[in-house]
Amino acid sequence: MAGDKKKRALRGRAGRMQGGRGSGRAGKGAVRLWGRHAVEAALMNPARQHRKLWATREGVDSLDGELPADFPVEYADVSDLARLVARDAPHQGLVLECEPLADLHLDDVIDGQVNRPIVVLDQVTDPHNVGAIMRSAAAFDAAAIVTQDRHAPPEGGVVAKSASGALESVPWVRVVNLSRALEDLAEAGYWRIGLAGEAETTLGDALPAGPVALVLGAEGEGMRHGVTQHCDALARLPISDAMESLNVSNAAAVALYAIATRPAGD
Known part of the structure; x- marks a missing residue:
């Protein structure tokens, strides 16, 4: 990750991506999150299994943490990201596809x-x-x-x-x-x-x-x-x-x- 300050490692686990590039929808059973706070919190959550991150380079630089070297990231421009989220959603250069959280009783x-x-x-x-x-x-x-x-x-x-x-x-x-x-x-x-x-x-x-x-x-x-x-x-x-x-x-x-x-x- 680029940036001047030293950043801590993001703790989330990367999962295998399902669905094609630019599919415009979440894969079967997946959850799609967007925006810096939501995506950053999901990446820091060890209970989340992640599939793929679509991002602008500025979006990745804004994260308070270092992505693992093998984390599946696809860099895209703002207009491409807009097609992956709800209409007019403020994605802030970050869209994460991941598994839903486990059910609780x-x-x-x-x-x-x-x-x-x-x-x-x-x-x-x-x-x-x-x-x-x-x-x-x-x-x-x-x-x-x-x-x-x-x-x-x-x-x-x-x-x-x-x-x-x-x-x-x-x-x-x-x-x-x-x-x-x-x-x-x-x-x-x-x-x-x-x-x-x-x-x-x-x-x-x-x-x-x-x-x-x-x-x-x-x-x-x-x-x-x-x-x-x-x-x-x-x-x-x-x-x-x-x-x-x-x-x-x-x-x-x-x-x-x-x-x-x-x-x-x-």
Whole structure:
């Protein structure tokens, strides 16, 4: 890699490329990521198996690390890279094709630590929102996010770009039945708080002393009735009457901050 400063080795494993040069789509079962933070985090993640990196030379130089000598890189210009990603996606000269991360089970992420909430998303389908929530989850040291497999975006470039690297560090658990997952969290000692604008109690007053599962629904529709029934409490954020609601990713960030800064023993 060119550059003046000495760079550390990127730890990811390179895999064998499947699919042809300039195919314009990910190979079977593969995930395509783009943007410096998303690609760099994936390259640094030893749990990722990588297939191929398409890049401009400037994009490779921007990475905070040294690619292995045998890493499969194909240099391309900006217009070529644009054909490999979603329309108008800001790829920043880097497009990585890799294997999806291994599936996780809820038991894998339950740790019961008071200051490490688990974020449960009910039908939040916009990949930009899921990625932004993942970024906030990383910032406030959440233990994981949990989604229902049928009502969540797939792992991919838009989520990864919005998450700004957090896709590689925040465990993402996909479940078949969200209500059952909430039952399992209750059995593990989590207090399940659903954010709802119509709730009478504010989040600060609803927070317990123990571990929290924070439940958020899709914008507009909110949480489904069955999910609401599996919450121990509903709470709202104390926003001004001048604004009806917050974007779900903004609400998640505010709620995670409130959980992280609650007084000890409250």
